[in-house]
Amino acid sequence: MPFLLKTEPDVYSFADLQRDKETIWDGVANPTAVKYLREMKKGETLIIYHTGDEKTAMGTATVVSVDAGDPKVPQVKIKVGKAIKEPKTLAQIKANPIFKTSPLVIIGRLGVVPLTAPQWDWLVG
Secondary structure, eight states, X not given: OOEEEEEOTTTXXXXXXXXXXXXEEOOOOOHHHHHHHHHOXXXXXXXXXXXXXXXXXXXXXXXXXXXXXXXXXXXXEEEXXXXXXXXXXXXXXXXXXXXXXXXXXXXXXXXXXXXXXXXXXXXXX
C-alpha cells in the first residue's frame, strides 16, 4: 500500500532527502499516523508532501526497513525516489474526486496517510 508522508519543508524537505539519500522518518505523534508507520512494509512506495505554505506533493520515496520494536515510536527508514515532474497542490488534490474520502482531505492534520493505487498514480502522474 502506498502512503503519503507530510513534512514541513523548513524542517526536512524533499530536497533534504535527495541530499541525504536515506533517513529515518520520525517526529510523528498522532496515534493513527504512528499506526500507519507500524504497518509499512519494506519496498512500499511513498509520496513526500510539503505542508505549510507549499501544500504540495513533491517526490517519491521507498520504505527500506521498519523497526516496530517500540510501538509508540516505530523506526521507518526510507530512501529517496524521484521528484514528481508536475507536483500536485492540495487545491488540485481536493478538486479530484478520487480524494473525496481520503484522510488527506478529511483529516488535515494527519502526518501519514494511506493512498489507493489510483491516488498514487494520479499524484506521480
